[in-house]
Amino acid sequence: MSEMTGIGPSVPPSGTGCVKCEATAHWKATGHPVIQSFEPGEDWFWNFATEEVLEGVAELAPPTGHPLDQPVPGPAGRVPRDWRFRVH
Numbered sequence: 001m002s003e004m005t006g007i008g009p010s011v012p013p014s015g016t017g018c019v020k021c022e023a024t025a026h027w028k029a030t031g032h033p034v035i036q037s038f039e040p041g042e043d044w045f046w047n048f049a050t051e052e053v054l055e056g057v058a059e060l061a062p063p064t065g066h067p068l069d070q071p072v073p074g075p076a077g078r079v080p081r082d083w084r085f086r087v088h
Contacts, residue, residue, distance in 0.1 A: 007057060007058050007060075009058045009059060009060050011061060012062065013038070013060075013061075023035045023046075024048065033047050034046070034047050034054070036060060038066050039065055039066070039072075040065035041065065043055070
């Protein structure tokens with residue numbers, strides 16, 4: 001696997017999910033452009049800076065996916081009602 005600056009494989013996720021608008025805000029606030037899918041069984045990454053999908057960049061600390069009983073696209077009560085219009 002290739003390594004990228006800014007990915008801390010030993011750092012656990014900061015929460016149980018992330019909607020696209022929160023991920024974009026985190027990138028803009030911190031300069032951390034790379035996110036990983038939090039869907040169970042997926043291991044792709046997205047680089048906001050280059051707008052590229054990256055496959056299997058690094059094995060991250062668990063959990064690597066949201067709880068199976070959690071609604072999609074994010075934790076209940078944290079996803080805007082108009083989320084479908086916010087995703088490009």
